[in-house]
Amino acid sequence: MNRFLVQGYEVVIGFETHAQLSTRSKIFSRAATAFGAEPNTQACPVDLALPGTLPVMNRAAVECAIRFGLAVGAHIAPRSVFARKNYFYPDLPKGYQISxxxxxxxQGGAIRFYLGDELRTVRLVRAHLEEDAGKSLHEDFHGMSGIDLNRAGTPLLEIVTEPDIRSSAEAVAYAKELHKLVTWIGICDGNMQEGSFRCxxxxxVRKPGAPLGTRREIKNLNSFKFMQQAIDYEVRWQIEQLEDGRPIEQATVLFDPDTGETRAMRTKEDAADYRYFPDPDLPPLIIAPGWVEAVRAAMPELPRAMAERFVRDHGLPDYDATMLTQSPAMAAYFEDTVRAGAAPKAASNWIMGEVSRRLNAAEIGIERCPVPPALLAxxxxxxxxGTVSNNAAKQVFDALWAEAPEAGAVADVAxxxxxVDAxxxxxxxxxMNDTGALQAIVEQVIAANPKNVAEYRAGKDKAFNALVGQVMKATQGKANPQQVNELLKRALG
Structure with missing residues (x-):
């Protein structure tokens, strides 16, 4: 979909992302946050909102928020306030959500990423801490619904953007960059299937220069593929509505991947409908400057900064550097390969090419790659x-992959x-690099293929390729292609 205009309309998209924070306990209680437990086995009296219980702030969750704020260049509020967001739903025991x-x-900050060759920036409005609600279950209950409160109270960081995004492709690129960042700095495991990262x-849509149109919110997009499909459908639907003279009603909608369509779930509430007010059970959250600086000192090198270093120190194209910093594990694998003696560009090509192809086929991450960096180097x-050709090297790589040697056994360069030599x-x-032996084979091929020789001398380049193929065939593919080219050209004048 065109990033600027669709059927004469400008697309305007803002994102709200709920990143589940990687803490061992919930945001206001000591109950565990592990995924997959039996229903209602990880819900304590605080999560159940039993009378007399009081919330206590989880320090680790606050630290996650600080880490994110530093990563996006935001302002970390020295004093922030928790509020009650009031609404009634079966999986919300208190009748309100602490947010x-x-x-x-x-407050503020930005996410920067590449869309094709263009560097894009999406401004952030805010990122705030809040608790998750429980989960309503509608299957296997003989026509009834069940409530699982294991998730109630799980710490979330809700990340809200300005309406800066102008296409579904840009939306997906933003979401992928945000996903990479929160996993890179270790505040979220990013598991979209388990609901740890929900967008x-x-x-x-609007005519260029017109005021912002009425928005519809597509809830709980947990797949980048479905995200693009849902936005594209919604954009087409809204344009059709407006072209037919029907107004857009503000609403919350869900995407059905089976039909590829969005459908309205409920009319969209405004902030006033939630009757926000400061939570009387929680004092203001005070973050001292020393705490922020301590978190800053423990921060890892961020992916964009690392990509710039790869360009500067290793001479890589920006595209290579961006791809190699998709995860800390991939970046470490590249650096370890270069450290073991590989040329940076060759290492980059192989990691993005053959290594990634094999990892994708095996459905494993690079941290489980059976060929250690030292062996690849x-x-x-x-x-x-010149010991092996690039094609032969792929066969060697396949053999190394199959035998999966222990990394410790080949950590030494020698x-x-x-x-590899074995x-x-x-x-x-x-x-085959023996010039004398190759020269003799080249002369034999020239003598045996006078038609190709004549065609080459008449200006037909394809005839030269045919001669190269004959030499490679005669050497069972072992000849050095560069040497073959040089010897043939010399012999043919």
Whole structure:
């Protein structure tokens, strides 16, 4: 979908993302947050809102919020306030949700990412702490619904953007960058299937230069693929409504992946409907400057800063650097491979290419890659020195992958080279670099293919490729292609 205009309309999208914080206990109680427990086995009296219980703030959740604020360049409020967001739903035991409204803990900031070759910036309004609600279950209850309160009280950081996004593709790119950031700094595991990272997209359309249109909120998008489909459908639906002369009503909608359509769930509430007021059971949250600085000192190098370092120190294109910093594990694998002796660009090409292809096929992350960085570096050194061709190196890589040696056994550069050399020898993949032997084969091929020789001398480049193929066939693919090209051109004048 065009990022700027769709059928003469400008698309305007804002995001609200709920990132479940990686704490061992809930935001206001000591109950566990582990996923997958039997229903209602991780709900304590505080979560159940039993009379006489009081919330107590989880320090680790606050630290997660500080970490995020620092990562996006936001203002960390030295004093923030918790509020009660009032609404009634079966899985909300208290009849209200503890959240933040007027004074959130994280204010402002921005997320920067690439959309194609263009650097984009999405401004953040805020990120505030709040508790999750429980979960209504509608299956296997013989026509009734059940309530599981295990999730009630789980700490969330709700991250809200300005309406800066202008297409479904840009929305997905933003969501992926945010997902990468919260997992990179360790505040969220990012598991979308388990609900740890849930996105709501506020979508509206307008004629260029007109005021903002009425928005509809697509709730609980837990897949990047479905996110793009849902936004595209919603945009088309809203444009059709307006073109037919029907107004857009503010509403909350759900996306049905089976039909590829959004459907209205309820009319959308405004802030006044929630009757926010400061929670009398919680004092203001005070964050001293020293706490912020202590968190800052413990922060990892951020992915964008690391990508810029890869460009600066290793001479990589910005695209390579961005791809290699998709996760801390991938960045570490690249750096370990270079540290073990591989040329940075060769390491980047292989990690983004052959290594990623095998990881995707095996459905595993790079942290479980059976070929350690030292072995990959040794293999790339043998490609660089002409011992094996790039195609033969792929066969060596397959053999190393299959045998999955212990990383400790090849951590030493010399040991890694010895292991790679052993595989090359066992498979007979050593490249033929003997100039004298190659010269003789080239002369034989020229003598045996006079038609191709004549066509090449007549200006037909394809004939040269045919001669190269004959030489490679005669050497069973072991000849150094660069040498073959040079010898053939010399022999053909």
């Amino acid at each position: 933040q409204y007027e004074i959130p803990v994280v 709501d997209a506020n979508v509206s 040794a293999l790339l050194q043998r490609v660089a020195d 040991a890694a080279l010895a292991r 595989v090359i020898a066992a498979k007979g993949l050593r490249q």
